[in-house]
Amino acid sequence: MRKLFLIFNTLRYLKWQQIYFRLVRRLIKPKVIEIFQGPKPKRSKTWEHLPLYSNKIDSQLEACFLNHTKKLDLPADWNNESPSKLWVYNLHYFEDLLSNNAKEKHNSHFQLLNSWVDQNPVGYGNGWEPYPTSLRIVNILKAWLGGLKLDAKLLSSVFTQASFLSSDLERHLLGNHYFVNLKALLFAGVIFENIRWMSIAERGLLTEIPEQILEDGANFELSPMYHSLILLDMLDMFNLSRAYPTKLSNQLASLLEKYIPKMLTFLEAMAHLDGGVSFFNDSADGIAPTKAKIESYAEKLGFEISPHDSNRPQIIDNPNSGYICAIAAENKLIFDASPVGPDYIPGHAHADTLSFELSIGAQRVFVNSGTSEYGLSPKRLFQRKTASHNTVEVDGKDSSQVWGGFRVANRAEIISKHTELKHDHSIELLAAHNGYKSLFGGCIHARKLTFSENSLIVSDSLERTFKYAKSRFYFHPDLVISLEDNLLRIEGTEFTLHSDLTGKVASLVDSFWYPEFGVEMLNKMLELQFEQPQLDIVFKWSKH
Numbered sequence: 294m295r296k297l298f299l300i301f302n303t304l305r306y307l308k309w310q311q312i313y314f315r316l317v318r319r320l321i322k323p324k325v326i327e328i329f330q331g332p333k334p335k336r337s338k339t340w341e342h343l344p345l346y347s348n349k350i351d352s353q354l355e356a357c358f359l360n361h362t363k364k365l366d367l368p369a370d371w372n373n374e375s376p377s378k379l380w381v382y383n384l385h386y387f388e389d390l391l392s393n394n395a396k397e398k399h400n401s402h403f404q405l406l407n408s409w410v411d412q413n414p415v416g417y418g419n420g421w422e423p424y425p426t427s428l429r430i431v432n433i434l435k436a437w438l439g440g441l442k443l444d445a446k447l448l449s450s451v452f453t454q455a456s457f458l459s460s461d462l463e464r465h466l467l468g469n470h471y472f473v474n475l476k477a478l479l480f481a482g483v484i485f486e487n488i489r490w491m492s493i494a495e496r497g498l499l500t501e502i503p504e505q506i507l508e509d510g511a512n513f514e515l516s517p518m519y520h521s522l523i524l525l526d527m528l529d530m531f532n533l534s535r536a537y538p539t540k541l542s543n544q545l546a547s548l549l550e551k552y553i554p555k556m557l558t559f560l561e562a563m564a565h566l567d568g569g570v571s572f573f574n575d576s577a578d579g580i581a582p583t584k585a586k587i588e589s590y591a592e593k594l595g596f597e598i599s600p601h602d603s604n605r606p607q608i609i610d611n612p613n614s615g616y617i618c619a620i621a622a623e624n625k626l627i628f629d630a631s632p633v634g635p636d637y638i639p640g641h642a643h644a645d646t647l648s649f650e651l652s653i654g655a656q657r658v659f660v661n662s663g664t665s666e667y668g669l670s671p672k673r674l675f676q677r678k679t680a681s682h683n684t685v686e687v688d689g690k691d692s693s694q695v696w697g698g699f700r701v702a703n704r705a706e707i708i709s710k711h712t713e714l715k716h717d718h719s720i721e722l723l724a725a726h727n728g729y730k731s732l733f734g735g736c737i738h739a740r741k742l743t744f745s746e747n748s749l750i751v752s753d754s755l756e757r758t759f760k761y762a763k764s765r766f767y768f769h770p771d772l773v774i775s776l777e778d779n780l781l782r783i784e785g786t787e788f789t790l791h792s793d794l795t796g797k798v799a800s801l802v803d804s805f806w807y808p809e810f811g812v813e814m815l816n817k818m819l820e821l822q823f824e825q826p827q828l829d830i831v832f833k834w835s836k837h
Contacts, residue, residue, distance in 0.1 A: 622746030
């Protein structure tokens with residue numbers, strides 16, 4: 294019965310078309326609709342080409358994805374889902390075509406592409422699934438625009454892949470998958486001058502861009518990592534619109550120009566002072582290009598980059614996404630007062646409501662646990678749970694019911710939020726959620742963060758009934774941490790932090806941080822038990 298309620302509370306949020314297109318996919322199989330007959334496409338001379346990725350495959354066919362390296366055994370490895378299906382997906386993306394030394398590897402790339410065509414029959418295997426197909430089409434065409442030579446065989450294959458994709462769009466999933474499907478059709482439609490593909494892409498993108506990009510610039514899946522990926526997609530499409538100025542409609546070009554600056558602003562807000570991504574929902578380093586790479590690309594396309602003044606006390610309140618960022622004396626606090634994501638596609642959501650991350654100077658202090666894998670493993674589930682984040686867990690439950698690899702049933706809702714920059718330059722951020730409230734009781738979790746140049750006060754309150762609760766604080770693994778005689782001491786390269794825990798039930802626990810896929814690092818976690826409905830903890834630091 295409990296599983297039935299879980300499934301019901303998951304499915305009730307879906308859009309009708311997600312259910313409809315799941316049925317359609319079972320009944321109607323995708324197929325190639327058009328055959329490439331030429332003429333050979335014309336390469337634009339105004340395409341702005343930029344290497345985006347680290348090297349992923351060397352000339353000896355040693356491949357490294359998701360921090361796992363192995364010598365490729367082709368054709369077997371095209372569909373060998375070891376170490377994971379996501380690893381195989383990465384093999385089919387062909388991101389190495391856009392790697393730092395891609396120009397020196399044109400011959401080996403040409404050979405690898407030919408191997409893919411010869412060893413992956415149309416519609417068979419991982420490589421023909423719509424998501425890897427979409428990324429591969431764009432990566433091949435971007436590499437071609439940047440100088441990679443493609444013969445008639447490879448051009449015909451890209452055309453065939455686009456035709457197949459046009460009948461295999463992920464409208465049952467929507468979100469970032471559907472977005473990259475449309476982007477791929479746009480690229481292929483423009484370059485091969487296929488009006489049908491361009492029409493599908495434009496019609497979809499004119500709806501999806503305002504849907505998926507919120508007015509504060511955030512991608513609606515509320516993952517800083519996916520925000521970077523979608524921003525890159527937007528920049529690519531803007532680049533395409535300039536390279537082929539008569540092909541895209543003015544309406545689509547205007548949407549790109551409108552939303553890209555907002556997305557760059559949100560990228561800046563959600564990054565730590567070290568330039569790295571923050572770990573809310575499914576986020577990890579090493580998947581999207583770095584912030585510096587994305588901003589360099591944007592500047593090449595004529596967009597302005599406006600970094601925040603980290604010396605000036607300020608609040609950056611992103612009202613549509615719910616993330617609140619605060620800066621004080623070159624320290625940065627990022628607070629999650631957000632919903633879990635769009636109701637109908639919360640697959641990349643974590644139960645991390647009211648969690649936060651903190652950097653003192655360029656050094657990270659409090660970090661959410663991160664994401665190191667997808668799938669259905671216990672580790673994947675644990676990384677999504679409330680207990681893996683800098684927030685409060687009540688009665689052993691999650692603030693939102695995460696389950697499976699990408700499922701969420703009941704979801705926490707933000708019921709109040711307030712920010713204030715005080716006259717003494719201290720900053721107050723307040724929010725509350727109802728994720729622990731139910732028809733049969735439960736409680737409201739409210740959190741106030743009081744932030745200044747040398748302190749952070751975390752004040753949590755639980756209103757109404759609960760049995761037990763714990764607050765957790767995860768520390769970056771580079772820090773030296775001790776807890777002796779109720780005194781917490783944290784030593785960083787740039788600061789020393791103290792917290793007097795006298796009168797509190799506190800313990801320092803060995804834990805893990807997962808900053809990248811395939812990576813886990815030992816760290817420490819401070820755990821405090823609630824003995825009253827209110828729990829306050831004061832962290833004070835001095836810089837070296």
